[in-house]
Structure formats: structure tokens, C-alpha cells
Amino acid sequence: MSAGTLKLTNNSTAVVGTSTVFTTDLKPGDFITATIGGVLYTLPVDTVTSNTAATLVSAFTGPTTTGAAWAAVPRKTMNQVTAELVAQSTEALRGLLTEKGVWTNFYTAPGDITVQLTPGMPAVTGPGWQKMASLVGSSQQWRGALPATPNLNSYGPVQNFVGSWGMGTSAGAQLVNNFPEANAVGLLEVFAGGQFGGTQRYTVRSGNVYVRSLTASWNGTDGPWGDWQPVGKKTLNDLGLGLSAIPTLSSFDWQQVDALSGQMYRVAVENMVNLPSGISYTTGTGVFVLINGSSSGGTRFSVEVIPDTATDSNYKIYKVLVVGAKGSRNFSIRQVFTNTDTVPVANGGTGGTTQASARNGLGLGNSSTRNVGTAAGTVAAGDDARLNSLEGKSGGTMLGQIVNTPSTAQGETKTAPYNTFIQYSAALPLFTHVASSTIQKTGGVGSQFTLGFSFGGYIGSAGTADASGPMLVSSDGQVYTKYWNFVNGSGGINTANGGILPTVCDIRLKDNPRDAQAGGLTRILSIKPREFNWKWDGRHDRGFIAQELEKVDPLYVFEAGGEDPDEPILNLSHIAIISDLVAAVQGLHEQNVTQLDEITSLRQELDELKEKVDQLIAN
Incomplete structure (x- = not known):
């Protein structure tokens, strides 16, 4: 440059x-x-x-x-380029004229012609257009009807016989006259081409098509012709179709075999190479291998393996999906179970051939063979009276789930709020109760506690009660007493350390919905995050102080729980704070959009100024 x-x-x-x-x-x-x-x-x-x-x-x-x-x-260089272009153009024109002469000779010369497109290229000799047209015309020429008893062997690839012939009567269309089948009324076509320059094709009126070719050069009289072959039969035979006996292969390599859809093989199992794990036959068993279908250029195909045996123990059918290139194929194998197979438990069967072995395979105990009844040695029905007691006892030590209905007749009902006592020494069982129940654990001095269920009671530090809702009380009977009160109406839970309100949002639970008060961002900025230690366990934590939040906005807290109903615990209203956070984000978003619009306008003005400066510099 x-x-x-x-x-x-x-x-x-x-x-x-x-x-x-x-x-x-x-x-x-x-x-x-x-x-x-x-x-x-x-x-x-x-x-x-x-x-x-x-x-x-x-x-x-x-x-x-x-x-x-x-x-x-430089002008001298350009002159040289021009001269070279003229020389190349002259050479190209000379080639076109030579090619035109070749095509003229091809279309006008009779017989064979010799073609040389450009000097230096090898000459090619072959038939000209006139000869090819003559050959094509004669091969497709209708020659008329065959004689009543023609000998098809005499119809060779010469000018007098090349073309199409019709056979309209079955009397002479017989095997003795070298027809492909008896009573072969149909069409004979003779071609001067194919093996040794001679081919015959015969189409029978039934639709069967046969082909044969010379087995040596035409002798001028009657051949020699090969046997008639049904069209397509050889290909089918190669696939193992249409044969009365499939040849047994001496070797079958699962990693290298070419898979063609519909193909069938027969091979002894010991002659299989790279046999997939999971396919098993006794040595000497011949098996048929059927390629059900192939796709993806032969890298994915389905195979069915069927044994050539009637022995039940060795008659196993497998379906195999083969995926991958030759040498690195993967095999997914499924066994097809028949009425003579014992289906394993892992495959959905019983693993046995008798009732006893089936029960054993499924892991069933002797109860599966016992009748339903009320006597010893029988299986109890759902309404059996033996199921209505604990080993016939009115009490006892039990583990697991117990459904207990207090009964005055059995002496289980006591003065409220301590109704039913059940002693246990292991994991806490699950109780479904009527009225109220108390669970008492004993395990030594100071380790007892009572878990009480009561309805309509509120117990404060002084033991007072009101009708605020159902309550769960836990006490060790000495100095430890905690409760959880389920509040009527709101569905909240009051505890000694505060209240828990459900985070419901349904309009059906609300009256007078309206827009929130403005100033959400201001209120959020007034909140002071604090760090502190919890009094009950000394754990260090981070959060807020409810009394400080109440000064920012009374809606940030609510009263619930505590041991003294006259001085309830202040609890954090997460929803109120979240609502102000949402309002604050929305306000900041509006400011951001406004600022983005201003920035976009300033950028546009800056681009216009830059363009003007560039124009001034360019001029």
C-alpha cells in the first residue's frame, strides 16, 4: 500500500x-x-x-x-496487466472454439468419435450422438409379438432382437422354451448391455419380474444365458429373507457387524465376539439374530435374539438396543419372559415356580397361608374383638401410636385440667384424644414434665384463665411452666415470649383496604438495626427493638403473648415493614427512571455536539 x-x-x-x-x-x-x-x-x-x-x-x-x-x-505495470488480460482472453476464446468443434462433431458424426477438448488432454473415443440415439431407439423399440413357441435363448443382443417383444398365449410360454416360469404370458425385453453385452428382462402378467445375463460372449445362436433371477431376490437372500435355511455364520462380532434393517443371521453362541453382558446361553446353542430397525447411519439399531432350541431352561429371548460407532457400541438389554420362564422378583415376578417358593421369594411369612378367624393360629379381621384392647389389659406400657378415649367406667377421667395420664419411657408417642389429655414423662428427680391439652383456657403467671382459645401447656410440676395459646379469630399463637401471627393476605380477611400512608422511605430510614443477647439463653443476635419501632410507626408492632395479660409482649409486624420497603423501592425506582431519562437526553445532546465537532474538523 x-x-x-x-x-x-x-x-x-x-x-x-x-x-x-x-x-x-x-x-x-x-x-x-x-x-x-x-x-x-x-x-x-x-x-x-x-x-x-x-x-x-x-x-x-x-x-x-x-x-x-x-x-x-505505474502506467507500465497497468499496460502489462492489460496485455496479459488480452492473452488470457485469446486463450479462452481459442478453447471455446475448440469445444464448439468437438460438440459439432459429437452431434453430426456417425458411429464412434474421438474427443480431445484441449491440447495436452488425453483423447477419449466413444459413441457419437447419432450412434447413441440409434442404440437407445433399438433397445426401446417395440418388435411385435413373439412366435407361438419361441426359444428365448435365441433372442440375443443383436440388431434383429434388441427391443421389446410380447407373448400373448401361454401354450408356448413354458419352461421348456426357456421362459422364467410356466404359462408366462408377458413382455420380453432384450438389451445390448450388461454382463458380456447381453441382458434379458421378462415381466409376467402376474407382476413377477425376472432378469438374466450372458455368462460369456454371445455365440451368435443361443447364449450362453445364465439362470433367470427374480428381481430383488438376491438382495433379500443376502438379508436372510426368502431362504429355506439361513446359513450359519462362523463368526459374529457385536462391535463390528453392519446393521441393515430386516437382516437376519444364525450363529452359534460360542462364535459370537464381544457378546454383550446379560445375554447367556449354553455352549452349542444356535441363535437367530434379527435386526428390527436401524437409524443414524447404523450407529443406532434394535436387535432381537432368539435361540434355535426347544429346551425350556435355555429358551431365552432378548431385545437389545445398540448405540454407538463400531468398536465403541453400548448395549441396553431386556429379557422377554415367556410362559415357561420363572420371572425374578426384580423383574416383577415371584421368583418361584410353586406357591411355596413364590411366597419365599416375595418374603411372605406363614401368615399368608392362615385363615381369618378368632381362635389362636388365625389372622384377625378388622372387627376382631382382640383389637379393642392392649393385650386384654386396661393399661400398660406401650410404644407407638395410641388412640385413647377416656372412659369413666374404666376410672381414666380425673379432675380437669389433668384428665388422662399415660406413662412412657421411650420416644414421645402421637396421641389422638377426646376432650383433653396429659402426657407425663418420668425418668428421675427433676426430669418429669406434663404436656397438657385444654380448651377455652388462658393461664398467666398467676394461674388465671379466660376463654381466649385452646392451649398447650408444658410443665415440670415444679418451677418450669410454658404455654402456647391458640387465639380465636386471628389464628395466631401466643407464647410466654411473644405472639406469632399467620402471614395471610387474603382480601376476604380484611376490611377497608386503601393506599398506605406516604413516607415509607422516611420511616425505613428511621429504623435502627440493633445487636443484643437473648435473656433466656444469652444468644447474641441482630434485629430491632420493638419499643423503638413503635416510636417510628405504631403499625410496626403488635401486642400478643407474654405471661402477664395486662402487659403483653410487643411483637414485630413483618408485613408492615415489608410494605414500607416495597413503597421505598417503588419511589427509588421512579427517581431512577427520571434520572435515566435525563441521562439519555444529555447523551443525545453530547452525541450531536460530537458530530458537529467531527464535521468542523473534517472540513
Whole structure:
């Protein structure tokens, strides 16, 4: 490339250079070459006035451009290019004329012709158009009806016989006259081509098609012809179809076999190479391998393996999905169970051939063979009276789930709130109760506690009660007493350390919905995060102080729980704080959108100023 860049103006002869040395690189009559917009322009120079100014012979026809890279081409070089172009064009024209003569000879010359497209290329001899048209016409020519008793062997690949012949009567269309089948009324076609230059095709009116070819050069009289072959039969035979006995292969490699849809093989199992794990037969067993279907260029195909045996223990059918290229195939194997197979438990069966072995395989105990009854040695029904007591006892030590209905007659009901006592020494069982129940654990001094269920009671630190809802009380009978009160109406839970409200949001549970008070961001900014230690276990934590939140907004807290109903615990209303957080985010979002609009406007003004500055610099 030449030094510097160019400015070219559409429909102008002026050339303006930047960092160029036109007086050194150019002189009148030279050429400027530049690629602009993907198009190469070759521009002849008229005058050179300075290192950065020149004029063209004709106006520039391309788009106005600046900063274009360029190259100077001397007039002598351009003359050489022109001379070379003329020489190449002359050579090409000479080749076209030679080719025209070849095609003229091809279409007009009779018989065979010799073709040489260009000097130096090998000559090729073959039939011209007239000869090919004659051959095609004779092979498709209708020659009429065959004689009553023709000998098809005499219809050889010569001019008198090439073409199509009709056989309209069955009397002479017999095997003795070398027809492909008896009573073969149909069409004979004789071709001067194929093996040894002679082929016959015969189509019987039933639709059967047969083909045969010469087995040696035409003897001029009756052949020699090969046997008639049904069309497509050889291909089917190669696939193992249409044979009375499939040949047994001496080897079958599961990793290398070519899989063709519909193909069938027979092979002894010991002659299988790379036999997939999971397929098992006794040595000497012959098996049929059927390719059910193949796809993906033979890298994915389905196989069915069937043994050639009637022995029940060895008659196993497998279906195999083969995936992968040769040498790295993977096999997914499924066994197909028949009425003579013992289906394993893992495959959905019983694993046995008798009732006893089936029960054993399924892991069933002797209860599966016992009758339903009320006597010893029988299986109890759902309404058996033996199921209505604990080993016939009115009490005892039990583990697991117990459904207990207090009964005055059994002496189980005591003065409220301590109704039913059940002693246990293991894991806490699950109780379904009527009225109220108390679970008491004993395990030594100081380890006893009572878990009480009561309804309509509120117990404070002084033991007072009201009708606030059902309650769960835990006590060790000495100094430890905790409770959980299920509040009517709100569905909340009050505890000694505060209340728990459900985070419901359904409009059906609310009255007078309206927009929240403004100032959510201000309120959020007034909240003081704190760190502290919990009094009950000394655990260090981070959060808020309810009394401080109440000063910011009374809606941030609510009263619930505690051991003194006159001084309830202050609890955090997460929903109220979250609502203000949402309002604060929405307000900040509106400010952000406004600022983005202002930024976009400023960027647009800056781009316009930059464009004007660039124009001033360019001019």
C-alpha cells in the first residue's frame, strides 16, 4: 500500500491526500487503486499538483469517503496487466472454439468419435450422438409379438432382437422354451448391455419380474444365458429373507457387524465376539439374530435374539438396543419372559415356580397361608374383638401410636385440667384424644414434665384463665411452666415470649383496604438495626427493638403473648415493614427512571455536539 489515506468525493475529479507523497508515488497516466465499500476502484491520474492534491481523468463514481487506503500502480505495470488480460482472453476464446468443434462433431458424426477438448488432454473415443440415439431407439423399440413357441435363448443382443417383444398365449410360454416360469404370458425385453453385452428382462402378467445375463460372449445362436433371477431376490437372500435355511455364520462380532434393517443371521453362541453382558446361553446353542430397525447411519439399531432350541431352561429371548460407532457400541438389554420362564422378583415376578417358593421369594411369612378367624393360629379381621384392647389389659406400657378415649367406667377421667395420664419411657408417642389429655414423662428427680391439652383456657403467671382459645401447656410440676395459646379469630399463637401471627393476605380477611400512608422511605430510614443477647439463653443476635419501632410507626408492632395479660409482649409486624420497603423501592425506582431519562437526553445532546465537532474538523 502507498503512504497516507485519500479523500474521494462522488462525481468529482479531485483527490485529497492525508500524509501522502503524490509527487513521489504518482505521475500523470498512473493509476490509483482503492477498495471502497467492498468494491475495487481503478482510477487513472490526470495531474499531480502537490504531495496531497491530484486530479483524475474522469469523475469518481463511488460514494464519498475519507481515510481510504490506496495503492499507486505505474502506467507500465497497468499496460502489462492489460496485455496479459488480452492473452488470457485469446486463450479462452481459442478453447471455446475448440469445444464448439468437438460438440459439432459429437452431434453430426456417425458411429464412434474421438474427443480431445484441449491440447495436452488425453483423447477419449466413444459413441457419437447419432450412434447413441440409434442404440437407445433399438433397445426401446417395440418388435411385435413373439412366435407361438419361441426359444428365448435365441433372442440375443443383436440388431434383429434388441427391443421389446410380447407373448400373448401361454401354450408356448413354458419352461421348456426357456421362459422364467410356466404359462408366462408377458413382455420380453432384450438389451445390448450388461454382463458380456447381453441382458434379458421378462415381466409376467402376474407382476413377477425376472432378469438374466450372458455368462460369456454371445455365440451368435443361443447364449450362453445364465439362470433367470427374480428381481430383488438376491438382495433379500443376502438379508436372510426368502431362504429355506439361513446359513450359519462362523463368526459374529457385536462391535463390528453392519446393521441393515430386516437382516437376519444364525450363529452359534460360542462364535459370537464381544457378546454383550446379560445375554447367556449354553455352549452349542444356535441363535437367530434379527435386526428390527436401524437409524443414524447404523450407529443406532434394535436387535432381537432368539435361540434355535426347544429346551425350556435355555429358551431365552432378548431385545437389545445398540448405540454407538463400531468398536465403541453400548448395549441396553431386556429379557422377554415367556410362559415357561420363572420371572425374578426384580423383574416383577415371584421368583418361584410353586406357591411355596413364590411366597419365599416375595418374603411372605406363614401368615399368608392362615385363615381369618378368632381362635389362636388365625389372622384377625378388622372387627376382631382382640383389637379393642392392649393385650386384654386396661393399661400398660406401650410404644407407638395410641388412640385413647377416656372412659369413666374404666376410672381414666380425673379432675380437669389433668384428665388422662399415660406413662412412657421411650420416644414421645402421637396421641389422638377426646376432650383433653396429659402426657407425663418420668425418668428421675427433676426430669418429669406434663404436656397438657385444654380448651377455652388462658393461664398467666398467676394461674388465671379466660376463654381466649385452646392451649398447650408444658410443665415440670415444679418451677418450669410454658404455654402456647391458640387465639380465636386471628389464628395466631401466643407464647410466654411473644405472639406469632399467620402471614395471610387474603382480601376476604380484611376490611377497608386503601393506599398506605406516604413516607415509607422516611420511616425505613428511621429504623435502627440493633445487636443484643437473648435473656433466656444469652444468644447474641441482630434485629430491632420493638419499643423503638413503635416510636417510628405504631403499625410496626403488635401486642400478643407474654405471661402477664395486662402487659403483653410487643411483637414485630413483618408485613408492615415489608410494605414500607416495597413503597421505598417503588419511589427509588421512579427517581431512577427520571434520572435515566435525563441521562439519555444529555447523551443525545453530547452525541450531536460530537458530530458537529467531527464535521468542523473534517472540513
